[in-house]
Amino acid sequence: MKTIISDDALSGYVTKRWLSDRKRDYYYRKAKKEKLRSRAAYKLLQINDRFSIISPGDRVVDLGASPGGWSQVALELAGSTGKVVAADMRRMRPIEGVEFVLGDIRKGETVKAIIESLGGSADIVISDMSPNISGNYSTDHARSIELCEHALSFSRKVLRQRGTLLVKVFEGDLYREYLEHLKRYFKTVKAHGPKASRQASSEIYVIATGFFGDGPTEIA
Template identity: 45%
Template sequence: MKRTKTSKAWMMEHVNDAYVQRAKAEGYRARAAYKLLEIDDRDHLLRPGMTVVDLGAAPGSWSQVAVKRCAGGRVFALDLLAIEPITGVDFIQGDFSEDRVLDELTAGLGGSRVDVVLSDMAPNMSGIELTDQARSIHLAELALDFAVNHLREGGAFVVKVFQGAGFMEFREEARQHFRTLAVRKPKASRDRSPEVYLLGTGFKG
């Protein structure tokens, strides 16, 4: 009964959410688009002609933003889940930590480096706080490792991280690879959510 009430409350909040309604009106696949839009409006990461990789892309709203703002560039999206095709996005389905997926992406890049790596990945929540936090940090570490191995010098990295155990250590690890590292909490991120976004710019190479 409790779970049913919680699910109904979430659905009501979701349906009435201003960002959900705006996403439907403006053609974005999820309200998460406005998190990236706000970060980019402030920090000017995405520019025409750039090569962008979107990790954990499903359902595709961040890739939609990247395609619009990087006109004439290339956007690669990766996820375990399938997504409906997006014009201008090269989608690879699979686990980006697996060699097969990385080889397919590397072949697509044709030897070129990436300008921006985006990661809005989150684990499937178990409801066990310590477990979920550990999984979140693990995904962030995988995204950072990918960025370190594929970004061009001076490139940028945006990654979702949940505040909690391991957060400060991960932030310090990321800081070592970028000239500047900032924390962003977009308005579209719900207040009660522990999620924040780390923004690394000026990749040291």
């Protein structure tokens, strides 16, 4: 049976083999050494090296932030003049300088709390959200797309004009349709697989830049 493979998907099946593979994993060990909370932190760093999406002074919203690796990197990149608001349905150990909202992004009350905490528009929304993995490829892919759609509708509420959305997607047959949906709201939509993603991984990171603002442009 085909299953979604991603770092976090794999963690749904914690076995002795998975634990020992993880200990040997280069980025896992590097994250431990550099006091980053996740190996995923390197994916954001690599994406930023390539696409320069977060700049000093940026206001960043990190969706699906727990345990906090991306938030640590976002805080470093946005600097003391920037702001980072993180949200997750799982608790996150506090990070100094990062405001955290506990809640499900599919719920209006969570969206409202993030917007209140942000206190203005965002320059960029980053989403590394992953569904709980069931092991059924189509189900997991559809759940990932659902989260991506929530990341998009959230972004439409908070992004400034020409703002950016970075979103993780598990590949599958709804992927192209999602890209088309993004293109209604953003000038440029690019897909990227950072080196820190495992080779067998089904995850893709989509970088959508140049938010049109004020609702969708009409499609011809």
